[in-house]
Amino acid sequence: MSSSDTVLPGGHVVGLGETRRPDKWWVGPLLTVSFIGVAIGYGTIAMLMGNHYWVGAEGHGFGGYLSPLYSPVLMFDASAAGAAPASHAWFGAFPEWYPSLLPKSPAFLILLFPGAFRFTCYYYRKAYYRSFGFAPPGCAVEGVRRGKYEGETKLFLFQNLHRYAMYFAVIFNIILTYDAVMSFFRDGALGIGVGSVVLTINATLLAFYTFGCHSFRHLIGGRANCFTCDGKETLSSKAWSFGTFFNQRHMQIAWVSLAWVMFTDLYVRMVSMGIWTDFNTWGEAATKTVGL
């Protein structure tokens, strides 16, 4: 604090980062920036790779591990190492007209949806408004653009459409649950591997994340004012209580599920590349990666 700083009556200093808090208030925002940075960095690299997102039997039979960053596979490039079999791609191979400037990666086609869900999430909004936007950097710590702040009234009005991102997230939850079930099969044979557990935990955490979503909690019951109107508890009241349980843990689930998605991709990638061995009941032969 220099002598030229403005001090308000009450002894508060005006300026970015000014506070009388002696504690390390900046640790939280710093961790947020680091975690989000690592997640975006890893996610982008994993997406651009466009390969090693699949582990399955050589025979291309029913079942296998699919990375959550690549699910669903809308279009695929059969020549990529560790690519899913053709039967997995909803619309087959990347077409001729697919712009060559865009990455030929199935992940590129879908990551916008979970990305938008996380970006407009009420919890992540808090996290990045604070740590990236400095609005405010910490509680009782002054931020930027004193007096020029607009909140969510102008540029950030689109945040009001979070529920639409949530609708897509529910579809993704169903697909990832299907992938988790498929991970217990290899070439049609029922079994279990470390990868099945990894994928199942992934689908579960992502479902918990959606269940705790504020828009979800509102739409399944929160919008009503009357949970027991005629003396009997309504179904939406029960649903609201269910959502509330996860909503109260939304922050924790947000971070754990984000980390686990990245780990799941890493796991599938490493096994697909032959670097990690997947312990499972099917044996080595059934774990060959397509295209290696």
Place this chain on the structure above:
Amino acid sequence: MGKRSFKIWRGNAEGGEFHTYETEITEGMVVLDAIHQIQAESANDLAVRWNCKAGKCGSCGCEVNGKPKLSCMTRMNSLPEEGDVVIQPIKTFPVIKDLVCDVSYNYVRNKQIPPFAPREREADGTHRMEQRDVDRIQEFRKCIECFLCMDVCHVLRDHEKKDDFVGPRWMIRLASLEMHPLDIVDRIPLIREKFGSGWCNITRCCTEVCPEHINITDNGIIPLKERVVDRFYDPIAMLKRKLFGDKSNKRLPVVEVGDSSASG
């Protein structure tokens, strides 16, 4: 525990400065005890507001080491042992003298909120509500009007948008009325426009400082924002209302209440 040094801001709306005081701290003392002791020993004219000394009247809000706190509920042994204890009035509202602020903005804004209006009584002349329905809004009724949330809210505190955003304490009053099972007033348009729900960026500092542990953001403001979305931003919900009509029994308030200028 021994002697501790305090830096207390002294002054009025024109300005002022920190004064340093020392006083003996004994076991069990809270910050308000220390302020009173300083007042008795060396600063008879120090202005401080307090009433219950039990965390229930909400009068003793101030900033202790930069954080909004009830001075009567902040134990001396909860503060770091080293350094001065810095005590300031709350930043959001104008200082009158020393630690006392003019919080009348709150009373002006409160008057602008359309009050509770219940639906018609039932045939037997009663109003019936179920416990389950009241539980949800009961949380908001714990508010002791200490205005610590108003102090920490950066929209009011740093950006001084008091005319645009009503502030967290009043958002939860609005929530408690809006979610009331008997109430029939529709406050959603007001919540968006006059009370400025869009100004809150849900950064949760209000929730972090609330001494009553009211989950202001998650249970009050965000649900109100979602209701505003239903009404003004969700194209499908809007179309549905157009086609099938509005099923809610809420009505717009008939009277325009309160004064439009809120600054204070």
